[in-house]
Amino acid sequence: MSTGSYTRVAKGLHWLMAALLIGMLSLGFYMADLPLSPDKLQLFAWHKWVGVTVFALVWLRWVWRLTHRPPAYPQSMSRTLQLLAHGGHWALYALMIAIPLTGWLMSSAKGFQTVWWGIWPIPDLLTKDKEMGHSLQEVHEALNWLLLLLISGHAAAALKHHWVDRDDILTRILPQGKKHG
Amino acid sequence: MAELKALALLAALVCGLPAAHAVEYKTVALDKSKLTFNYKQMGVAMDGQFKKFNPQLSFDPAKTANAKASIEIELASVDAGSAEADDEVVGKSWFNAKLFPKALFVSTQIKPAGANLFEVTGKLTIKGQTRDVTFVLKHTPQGSNGLLSGGFTLKRGDFTIGEGPWAKFDVVANDIQINFQLTAQPGK
Numbered sequence: 001m002s003t004g005s006y007t008r009v010a011k012g013l014h015w016l017m018a019a020l021l022i023g024m025l026s027l028g029f030y031m032a033d034l035p036l037s038p039d040k041l042q043l044f045a046w047h048k049w050v051g052v053t054v055f056a057l058v059w060l061r062w063v064w065r066l067t068h069r070p071p072a073y074p075q076s077m078s079r080t081l082q083l084l085a086h087g088g089h090w091a092l093y094a095l096m097i098a099i100p101l102t103g104w105l106m107s108s109a110k111g112f113q114t115v116w117w118g119i120w121p122i123p124d125l126l127t128k129d130k131e132m133g134h135s136l137q138e139v140h141e142a143l144n145w146l147l148l149l150l151i152s153g154h155a156a157a158a159l160k161h162h163w164v165d166r167d168d169i170l171t172r173i174l175p176q177g178k179k180h181g
Numbered sequence: 182m183a184e185l186k187a188l189a190l191l192a193a194l195v196c197g198l199p200a201a202h203a204v205e206y207k208t209v210a211l212d213k214s215k216l217t218f219n220y221k222q223m224g225v226a227m228d229g230q231f232k233k234f235n236p237q238l239s240f241d242p243a244k245t246a247n248a249k250a251s252i253e254i255e256l257a258s259v260d261a262g263s264a265e266a267d268d269e270v271v272g273k274s275w276f277n278a279k280l281f282p283k284a285l286f287v288s289t290q291i292k293p294a295g296a297n298l299f300e301v302t303g304k305l306t307i308k309g310q311t312r313d314v315t316f317v318l319k320h321t322p323q324g325s326n327g328l329l330s331g332g333f334t335l336k337r338g339d340f341t342i343g344e345g346p347w348a349k350f351d352v353v354a355n356d357i358q359i360n361f362q363l364t365a366q367p368g369k
Binding site: 036037038039041042045110111112113114115118119 | 222223224225226227262263265266268269346347349351352353
């Protein structure tokens with residue numbers, strides 16, 4: 001049974017974000033506990049630059065999602081499962097907004113302004129406040145654990161649809177997935 | 182009587198004349214003074230300060246021929262923006278503050294350079310290395326006190342501040358802008 005496919009742009013944004021988020025999660029957890037070195041500062045700068053990029057992309061993705069109706073869930077999915085899937089997707093969107101935002105706020109509070117690609121200064125949203133910076137760091141980290149959990153659930157669910165339910169949930173987001181299969 | 186006249190003249194010289202002449206600054210009010218610095222880290226403007234420093238001066242803006250100024254800075258009192266940076270910057274590859282706990286500036290010449298402006302030349306010693314520096318000092322009278330302010334750009338490479346992996350300037354820039362604001366008070 002086929003339920004149609006996603007638009008090319010939706011697919012492109014999905015996989016671009018997937019690559020960026022997995023890269024950023026790995027980089028973030030790796031760099032956080034490194035001893036201070038020029039390499040560490042460089043990694044932090046890159047992490048912040050890509051973070052700002054993700055923050056911009058997610059708004060674009062959200063606008064696309066709201067203006068282009070995604071294919072419906074297959075009838076074989078129970079009402080509960082459909083609600084769970086919706087909830088999971090909206091939680092992912094919320095985290096894709098909240099995580100870069102807390103990163104930006106924490107950088108401001110710690111007194112390290114973000115200069116996008118080393119050229120464009122992004123305004124500081126908070127004035128320097130060590131305590132606040134520390135709290136925001138904890139929030140940023142906690143939200144990332146939650147993101148890791150949700151991404152794992154998201155991927156596990158897609159594989160379950162493919163191999164157990166044998167529907168087209170996974171294939172319809174794949175680059176070669178047909179629009180009208 | 183002659184002795185009395187001489188005494189009166191002396192008293193007038195000591196007490197009466199300073200009102201008519203510019204004062205000579207002898208001390209610095211540390212609670213109203215600041216020693217700060219700015220630098221760039223991967224294009225990001227950072228700032229910091231030294232909390233402990235000991236300035237000494239005898240400076241009469243109207244008579245600079247014998248004017249002198251020096252400042253001793255306790256490098257371990259640095260606030261470089263974060264606890265991590267503070268720990269790093271006193272370490273071996275930066276200030277090596279265990280071996281060289283203080284930076285020292287001593288003036289060699291102070292001369293007028295325009296209205297309320299002076300050109301100060303002197304020797305700056307950091308980490309066992311001495312370099313000549315010249316900067317413009319601005320004098321702003323504040324009642325009987327005077328605000329002395331100025332700054333200059335220090336090249337950290339000139340003093341090997343930041344060795345090994347930090348020696349390149351791609352992450353932490355070579356130029357460090359030093360700024361000071363000292364509230365000077367007249368001496369007795």
